[in-house]
Amino acid sequence: MLAAVLHGINQKIVLEDRPPLIPAAGHSVVKVQFAALNHRDLWIQQGQYAGLKYPIVLGSDGMGIFEGKKVIIQPGMDWGDHEAFQSRNYRILGLPDDGTFATEVHIPTSNIFTKPEHLSDEEAAALPLAGLTAFRAVFIKAQVEPGDSVLITGIGGGVATLAMQIALAAGADVYVTSGSNEKIQQAMALGAKGGVNYHDTTWPQTLKKLSGGIHKVIDGAAGRSLGLAIECLLPGGVAVNYGGTTGPIEIIPQRLFWNQATLKGTTMGSNRDFAAMLEFVDEHRIRPIVARVFPFDQVNEAFAYLKNTSQFGKVVLSLPTA
Structure with missing residues (x-):
């Protein structure tokens, strides 16, 4: 098989021939056709992730062929017995286990799901990690x-x-923030009611006037951004955080306790969540936005494109199938 291998911090990824994978008990091998990048892959390459080990085949997202059928891969493994939280053995494909940036991937058979028929192969590859986290x-x-x-x-x-796509399908009025006015316009073209540029220091006031106040916040930045978003919450509102790209959360405590607001954390989801997400995506014909598809031998160019943060949607790799 052909694999994209990272050998150390800040090193380029190299394509290597490796022996075919042999499935262990309870596991299977999927022939990967398309894989998608996540910022997690960038952070591992930059040494900014817990439990680093090298060499490693990155990649959490993928679709491929299993037993002659097109399938999609659930990247979260060993969630455990409690739906409310993951077990200590929980891990995400692509570290510490070799991931989807290879023509074969070895995963628990229970993590293999049928690809929604309305999705293209590229869209299906873009769905798993982001779709599960968002759902x-x-x-x-x-x-x-x-x-x-x-x-x-x-x-x-x-x-x-x-x-945004999931909340819109659920009948919510969606507002967005971005550092790019173009991305705000793209979001509005997809159905968002409006948006504000977070480079404008008065954006919370602008958003409150625009929206009349916010019931729910979905945030992956943390830092000062989440604190400002919480300022937009109506009494009894809820903020959910799934990431920390801008650092430690900066919150004025009174914005939470005096407003009877709630702050929750979330990471990925269980196999039950994944199945429910696929059902919702299928029912509402949601199609992940694919910003660009790179051939497998341009994996380093794909990483550079993602790092530039100019894309709207997911970056996908097309793997050789011969």
């Missing part, structure tokens, strides 16, 4: 309902964009 944040944690005003921060990223 759990929107429904399990924020409990978004029709008519809710929902703020999605950092639109353009994979999770944020799918969270």
